[in-house]
Amino acid sequence: MATKRPGAQSRKEPVCRTEIPSIIQCDLDEAGGVKGLIGRLPSQKIIGKISATHHALSDPVRITILCLLGVQPLCVCVIKECIGIGGSKLSYHLNIMKENGLVDSEQQGNWIIYRLTDRGKKYADEIG
Amino acid sequence: MATKRPGAQSRKEPVCRTEIPSIIQCDLDEAGGVKGLIGRLPSQKIIGKISATHHALSDPVRITILCLLGVQPLCVCVIKECIGIGGSKLSYHLNIMKENGLVDSEQQGNWIIYRLTDRGKKYADEIG
DNA sequence: TACGTATTTCATATTAGTTTGAAATAGATG
């Protein structure tokens, strides 16, 4: 399988114009070069979903909600009281968490009760 | 411990003007009411760090980098070739990952080699 | 039906994150 230039990627123009460090190059060859690395990547769709989930957890308000709901299901007014923010702001954040499958909600009379989904619990447990 | 209004929080003005669903109220009383919930929350500092870490993982480019470095340490030019983006953009994303302790880097000649930290590995492993 | 409470929706303002390309820096080599 060896070509004229041992250690270089097979049949492709090089990544850099000069030779990259051999420690990297050797492993890279074993991995199948740039093509091999790309081949191992998850699909765009999966990568998008992973980053979207992290985005849903990337705000202090939402992490706080995650922790609160980790204790027990709560209606919006209790969450609001715990965090001390306005209703529309809270609704905005709850919605993002819901869209990303971290929480779901159920109406009971005037109140809407939010609880963690199994997925949400997983992330709440990671926190402690 | 029971007061005049059984099921209500002790000695505090109520969260809502009417009575919240009893399923919630009972658990809430056991948890020590709103005060009790707040008491269990992690510090602002910790909440901030958790959300910052998720933010560092909230972009498709950065998840892709995480996956690539999960295979092996790589120099910038190889990552660039795999993802197909400009150098300054890549540098921007690598910096965010570095600031959040997901990767570190080491210079070798003209090249800078990025690798996952243990923390970064943890998140890469979660992906698969 | 009319009214009160809890929650959401909507439009808009504000802020934060990302992209882009040109210029700067750092190391290697002649």
Place this chain on the structure above:
DNA sequence: CATCTATTTCAAACTAATATGAAATACGTA
């Protein structure tokens, strides 16, 4: 030292996320 390559830095343009308050909705009760 001059030059080349790899990478970063910077400022500006662009885009996305968040905050805010007023209005709308949904339910309960009289």
